[in-house]
Amino acid sequence: MSDSAAATDAPTIKPRPTSPHLSIYRWQISMSLSILHRMTGMALAFGLIFLTWWVFAVLCGPAAYDQFLDFTRSILGRIFLIGWSWSLVYHKLNGIRHLFWDMGKGFEIPTMTQSGIMVVLGSFILTALIWLLAFTTAPQIMGAMHG
Amino acid sequence: MVDIKSIRSPLGRARGLGSAHQGSHHWWVQRMTALALIPLLTWLVVSVALLAQQPYDMVRAWMSSPITAVLLSLSIFNMFYHAWLGLQVITEDYISKKSSRVAILVIVQGLVYLLGALCLFAILKIALG
Numbered sequence: 001m002s003d004s005a006a007a008t009d010a011p012t013i014k015p016r017p018t019s020p021h022l023s024i025y026r027w028q029i030s031m032s033l034s035i036l037h038r039m040t041g042m043a044l045a046f047g048l049i050f051l052t053w054w055v056f057a058v059l060c061g062p063a064a065y066d067q068f069l070d071f072t073r074s075i076l077g078r079i080f081l082i083g084w085s086w087s088l089v090y091h092k093l094n095g096i097r098h099l100f101w102d103m104g105k106g107f108e109i110p111t112m113t114q115s116g117i118m119v120v121l122g123s124f125i126l127t128a129l130i131w132l133l134a135f136t137t138a139p140q141i142m143g144a145m146h147g
Numbered sequence: 148m149v150d151i152k153s154i155r156s157p158l159g160r161a162r163g164l165g166s167a168h169q170g171s172h173h174w175w176v177q178r179m180t181a182l183a184l185i186p187l188l189t190w191l192v193v194s195v196a197l198l199a200q201q202p203y204d205m206v207r208a209w210m211s212s213p214i215t216a217v218l219l220s221l222s223i224f225n226m227f228y229h230a231w232l233g234l235q236v237i238t239e240d241y242i243s244k245k246s247s248r249v250a251i252l253v254i255v256q257g258l259v260y261l262l263g264a265l266c267l268f269a270i271l272k273i274a275l276g
Contacts, residue, residue: 038237045230051223052262052269058210059269062203085192092188095181102178130192134199 029116037094040087047084085130090123173232180229187222207273216274220267227263231255 025031057068071077097115100106106115153160164170194215198206209215234255242248 038233041230041233042237045234048226048230048262051226052266055210055219055223055266055269055273058203058207059273065203065206088188088192092185096185099178099181130196133193134196137197137200 029113033094033116033119037091037098040091040094043083043087044091047080047087050080050084082127082131086123086127089126089130090119093119093122093126173235177229177232177236180225180232183221183225184229187218187225190218191222210270211273211276213274216270219270223263223266223270227259227266231259234259 053068057064072081097106097119100115106112162170194209198209201209210219235252238248238251238255242251
């Protein structure tokens with residue numbers, strides 16, 4: 001029996017069942033927060049390039065530091081910094097949530113939803129506080145701190 | 148009697164390395180670096196916010212103080228280590244083509260080593276003069 005004969009004789013095979021994908025699930029907060037954790041993590045990893053620039057700018061001297069500051073005060077720099085500061089706070093708060101899960105705590109669905117909402121609200125509040133701190137700290141206060 | 152509760156070989160169970168041959172080391176270090184970063188990054192973020200409006204000399208003086216140099220080095224080490232582990236997991240989860248996956252893992256590791264070394268060198272040079 002040739003190959004072509006075998007092919008025509010073979011009954012049509014129905015596609016095998018595959019496991020359901022994302023599209024069939026009803027949206028719930030946990031799934032968005034989970035993917036956000038990874039996305040903020042990647043954003044923060046990318047931010048390490050910027051952190052390296054900061055440390056090197058301080059090493060290289062006032063001119064290099066001014067160049068760095070110019071970037072942080074540009075629109076792009078502001079967008080990056082606001083994005084990174086929020087990502088950091090979010091990733092940290094949600095990371096603490098993950099550490100509790102690792103200890104086997106907080107798995108009940110109402111608790112998970114509640115802690116998720118708290119993480120999101122907390123991330124916005126803390127990010128706002130960080131920026132408030134940055135903009136309201138006058139140079140002389142730090143001067144006094146360092147004597 | 149042979150213990151039939153597990154189909155794993157006694158040697159495999161004693162080693163405890165599992166199917167990935169790495170055991171829980173990766174998972175554990177990810178958690179340990181995360182734990183270390185909770186206080187370290189709280190300190191760093193508050194410090195950076197306070198330094199945002201300061202002149203260069205003040206920032207340099209802050210960075211060259213012994214406490215800052217040590218805490219900043221620890222922060223950098225934990226951040227890069229944690230980022231590396233996280234990027235590794237993401238790459239392994241989403242990049243199914245083996246050649247691309249290995250290529251990305253190698254690039255990520257190289258960048259982490261390079262940027263991490265640059266940061267630590269800069270901090271030491273500032274602190275030690």
